[in-house]
Amino acid sequence: MRVQEIWRYPVKSMAGERLSTAQIGPAGVAGDRMIQVRSEQGRLYTARTRPKLLRHRGTLTPEGDALVDGLPWQSDEVRQIVESAAGAGARLVQGPANARFDILPLLVATDGMLQAVGVDTRRFRPNLVISGVPGLAEREWEGAALRIGPVLIGMEDLRGRCITTTYDPDTGAQDVNVLRRIQREFQGVLGLNSYVIEPGRVSEGDEVELIQP
Known part of the structure; x- marks a missing residue:
């Protein structure tokens, strides 16, 4: 198995950027979800609504500016872009590190799963895509870990998918049948x-070892 893709989303709920390497x-992933969209009253806005x-x-500049x-x-x-997308008074703020993520800091996906579902990878907003995984083998990975060079990643549980998967990442058109099929x-x-157990740098093409509990 190898690292096929690395993704970062500097602004939560916006499209992100594919990286060749990342800390x-x-x-x-360094710089992931560092900026959030909030209302004037401080309410978090996401792509769900x-x-x-x-x-x-x-995206991030080489200096780390969003x-x-x-x-x-x-x-x-x-x-103006943010207000047009999220409503009057919506604004960008730098979010605290402990409030950037809906669940855990990393989402791992596999090529076998993506092939089985057959829709654009970007609908699932993964941080890492692992290649060389047959079919739906990822469903047996709960509680296991991935070793990628110096990095050790723990995998807690399968991710429940939401309405965000129904939107085409290029056109914005909605197809609710995508989520219905995921559920069915x-x-x-x-x-x-x-989550990250041991930190470090990963790059596309790095070898990945599955460590079962």
Whole structure:
């Protein structure tokens, strides 16, 4: 097995960026979900209720500054983009490290699962995609770990999928049948909620070892 893809989402609920290499620590991929969309009252907005956010892309500069559609995240242009996508008064804020993630800091997916489902990988918003995994073998990985060079990742449980999977990452068009099929054929769970046991750097192509409990 090998690391096939590495993804980072600097702005929570926006499209992210594929990386060739990344530092992984207790807070997952460095720079992941560092910026959030919130209302004037501080309420967190996500793509579950504000799906237009998915049409915009968050990236990081080499210096670690967040961009939205190539523009500085604190610029007036981005403020207008965010309000258009999430509603009047919506704004970007830098989120605390302990509140960036819905569940755990990493989401691991596998090529076998993605082939079985047959829709765009980006609908599932993984951090790591592991290749060389037959079929739905990932469903036997709960409680196991992945060794990638110096990095050790623990996999807690399968991820329950939500309405976000129904939106096309390019057009924004919704197809609720995607989630209905996930619920019907895959019991509503795909990919694995994961956490970092030992930090370090991973790169596309790195060898991956499965360590069963």
